Amino acid sequence: xxxxxxxxxxxxxxxxxxxxxxxxxxxxxxxxxxxxxxxxxxxxxxxxxxxxxxxxxxxxxxxxxxxxxxxxxxxxxxxxxxxxxxxxxxxxxxxxxxxxxxxxxxxxxxxxxxxxxxxxxxxxxxxxxxxxxxxxxxxxxxxxxxxxxxxxxxxxxxxxxxxxxxxxxxxxxxxxxxxxxxxxxxxxxxxxxxxxxxxxxxxxxxxxxxxxxxxxxxxxxxxxxxxxxxxxxxxxxxxxxxxxxxxxxxxxxxxxxx
Amino acid sequence: xxxxxxxxxxxxxxxxxxxxxxxxxxxxxxxxxxxxxxxxxxxxxxxxxxxxxxxxxxxxxxxxxxxxxxxxxxxxxxxxxxxxxxxxxxxxxxxxxxxxxxxxxxxxxxxxxxxxxxxxx
Numbered sequence: 099x100x101x102x103x104x105x106x107x108x109x110x111x112x113x114x115x116x117x118x119x120x121x122x123x124x125x126x127x128x129x130x131x132x133x134x135x136x137x138x139x140x141x142x143x144x145x146x147x148x149x150x151x152x153x154x155x156x157x158x159x160x161x162x163x164x165x166x167x168x169x170x171x172x173x174x175x176x177x178x179x180x181x182x183x184x185x186x187x188x189x190x191x192x193x194x195x196x197x198x199x200x201x202x203x204x205x206x207x208x209x210x211x212x213x214x215x216x217x218x219x220x221x222x223x224x225x226x227x228x229x230x231x232x233x234x235x236x237x238x239x240x241x242x243x244x245x246x247x248x249x250x251x252x253x254x255x256x257x258x259x260x261x262x263x264x265x266x267x268x269x270x271x272x273x274x275x276x277x278x279x280x281x282x283x284x285x286x287x288x289x290x291x292x293x294x295x296x297x298x299x300x301x302x303x304x305x306x307x308x309x310x311x312x313x314x315x316x317x318x319x320x321x322x323x324x325x326x327x328x329x330x331x332x333x334x335x336x337x338x339x340x341x342x343x344x345x346x347x348x349x350x351x352x353x354x355x356x
Numbered sequence: 357x358x359x360x361x362x363x364x365x366x367x368x369x370x371x372x373x374x375x376x377x378x379x380x381x382x383x384x385x386x387x388x389x390x391x392x393x394x395x396x397x398x399x400x401x402x403x404x405x406x407x408x409x410x411x412x413x414x415x416x417x418x419x420x421x422x423x424x425x426x427x428x429x430x431x432x433x434x435x436x437x438x439x440x441x442x443x444x445x446x447x448x449x450x451x452x453x454x455x456x457x458x459x460x461x462x463x464x465x466x467x468x469x470x471x472x473x474x475x476x477x
Contacts, residue, residue: 114467114468114469115377115378115379115467115469116464116465116466117373117374117466117467118463119369119373119462120461120464121462122460122461122462123386123460123462124460125365205358206361236358236393240362240392240393240460261440262440263440265439265440266439267393296440298450299441299443299450301443301452301453302450
C-alpha cells in the first residue's frame with residue numbers, strides 16, 4: 099500500500115510532530131495558470147504554448163502564421179527568451195502584437211511571468227495567443243501557463259528519436275510539428291514515421307505533421323488545426339458559460355522575472 | 357535547472373504548512389514519480405542550496421517514489437512501464453493512461469520538538 103505516501107520511510111528524530119500536507123509542489127503555479135486560463139476564456143482567446151529545442155523554428159513558424167492567417171483570425175504572441183527582444187521584434191514586423199518576456203536566467207516560462215506579460219497584450223482584440231516558450235525540451239514541460247493546447251516542434255535537422263529522449267514534453271503535446279521539411283532532400287536520415295512511433299509509445303495519439311514555414315509546405319494543415327482548436331475552445335466555453343467578475347487582488351509589485 | 361524553481365515552491369509550501377507550529381523542521385517528505393519530469397538527484401542538490409536561510413535550513417529531504425504504471429484503455433490491464441515506453445505489457449496498445457508515477461507532491465513535514473533538542477545538547 100504505502101509506496102508513495104512516505105510512511106515506509108524510517109522515522110525522523112524521536113517524537114516528531116508530523117504535519118501532513120499532500121499537495122502538489124507546483125500548486126502555486128497551477129493556481130496562477132488557472133487564473134490565466136480564466137482570462138483567456140473570459141475573452142474567448144485560444145492560448146497555444148509552443149515548445150521545442152532552441153532553433154527548431156518556433157519564431158519562423160509564427161512569422162509564417164502571421165502572414166498566412168486571414169483577417170478573420172487575429173493573433174498575438176508572447177515570446178520567452180533568457181535575453182534579447184529579437185524574437186518579439188521579428189514577429190511585430192509582420193504586423194501582429196508581440197510581447198517579449200526576458201527571464202534573465204530561468205530556463206522556462208511559468209504562469210506568473212505569463213500573467214505579468216498579459217497586462218501588455220490586448221486580449222479583447224485577439225482570437226489566438228501563441229506563447230513561444232524558452233527553447234528547451236526539458237523544463238518547460240513541467241509548468242502550466244494556463245494554455246489550452248501544447249504544440250511541440252521537432253525539426254528535420256534533429257534526431258527522429260527525440261520524443262523518446264524527452265518524454266515528458268512530447269507526452270503532453272496536443273500536436274507535434276516536424277519542421278523544416280524543405281530540407282528533407284538534403285538530409286536523408288530523418289524518418290518521420292519513427293518520430294511518430296516514438297510519440298505513440300508515450301501513449302500520445304496527437305497528430306504528427308511535417309511542414310515548412312519557409313517554403314509553406316503543409317502550412318495549411320497547421321492553420322486548419324489552429325482554426326479547429328479555436329472553434330472547440332469557444333464552443334466549450336459557450337456550453338459552460340457562467341459570467342462572473344472577479345476582483346484582481348494580486349500585488350502588482352511582485353516581480354516575475356528571475 | 358528547473359529543480360531549483362521547484363525547491364523554491366516547495367520551501368514556500370513548507371513555510372506555510374509549519375507556520376504557527378513550534379519546533380524545528382527536521383524532515384520534508386516528498387513524492388517524485390519517474391514520469392514527473394524531475395530528477396531526484398538534482399532536486400536533492402537544489403534543496404541544499406535553496407534551504408539556506410529558510411525554516412528548513414537544517415532539514416533533510418526524503419524522496420519517495422511510486423512506480424510508473426499505466427492502465428490500458430483497450431484491454432484493461434495494468435502494467436509497470438518506463439518513462440518513454442508507456443505501452444500495455446499485455447496487448448501492446450499505446451492507448452493507455454497513467455495510473456501512477458507522475459506525482460510531484462509535498463507529502464508532509466516532520467518537526468522536531470525543540471525541548472528534546474535542548475536537553476540532548
